[in-house]
Amino acid sequence: xxxxxxxxxxxxxxxxxxxxxxxxxxxxxxxxxxxxxxxxxxxxxxxxxxxxxxxxxxxxxxxxxxxxxxxxxxxxxxxxxxxxxxxxxxxxxxxxxxxxxxxxxxxxxxxxxxxxxxxxxxxxxxxxxxxxxxxxxxxxxxxxxxxxxxxxxxxxxxxxxxxxxxxxxxxxxxxxxxxxxxxxxxxx
Ligand SMILES: Cc1cc2nc3c(=O)[nH]c(=O)nc-3n(C[C@H](O)[C@H](O)[C@H](O)COP(=O)(O)O)c2cc1C
Numbered sequence: 155x156x157x158x159x160x161x162x163x164x165x166x167x168x169x170x171x172x173x174x175x176x177x178x179x180x181x182x183x184x185x186x187x188x189x190x191x192x193x194x195x196x197x198x199x200x201x202x203x204x205x206x207x208x209x210x211x212x213x214x215x216x217x218x219x220x221x222x223x224x225x226x227x228x229x230x231x232x233x234x235x236x237x238x239x240x241x242x243x244x245x246x247x248x249x250x251x252x253x254x255x256x257x258x259x260x261x262x263x264x265x266x267x268x269x270x271x272x273x274x275x276x277x278x279x280x281x282x283x284x285x286x287x288x289x290x291x292x293x294x295x296x297x298x299x300x301x302x303x304x305x306x307x308x309x310x311x312x313x314x315x316x317x318x319x320x321x322x323x324x325x326x327x328x329x330x331x332x333x334x335x336x337x338x339x340x341x342x
Pocket of ligand 1: 166167289
């Protein structure tokens with residue numbers, strides 16, 4: 155086995171093709187504990203994870219659709235249905251929350267990157283446990299009213315919605331960037 159196999163085989167699985175079961179309680183704990191082992195300049199721990207199970211996700215989706223309906227009175231049914239289904243497509247969605255504090259010695263860019271590493275670890279970890287996963291965002295990741303729905307503080311941002319479940323079939327891979335295209339060496 156190639157020690158890089160987990161990385162070499164990593165791919166997303168469409169969130170709408172993620173079925174029950176999702177991770178059980180032990181798998182979830184193990185996944186989250188592993189995912190939290192990220193590089194963290196200043197040991198600020200600028201991240202947390204908010205789990206949304208499908209039933210709760212339905213409620214969240216209704217509330218997101220209500221926001222859209224209020225802001226866009228002419229929104230069509232498909233738009234509202236999309237909002238309704240943002241958090242109930244897989245058995246579990248893990249929202250990665252980044253806490254970005256200005257004015258510290260560690261720039262917010264680095265705080266955000268640490269939180270991003272948590273999100274990527276969740277993708278890899280879910281795959282290592284045999285599940286499929288996909289990182290989704292969309293407008294609720296960038297909207298303060300949605301942030302309030304999630305229960306976030308003012309300096310917290312939902313940077314990733316990691317949907318996790320049992321893969322419905324295999325996922326064809328896509329072309330990946332090559333070594334030759336992406337690697338070069340600095341020369342004096
Ligand atoms: C920050 C971030 C946000 C993303 N948001 C979405 C999204 O909202 N919808 C979507 O279809 N894919 C989104 N993606 C892309 C998918 O997670 C995934 O990378 C893509 O389907 C390609 O699959 P791959 O991970 O196997 O390369 C996002 C990726 C990143 C890194």
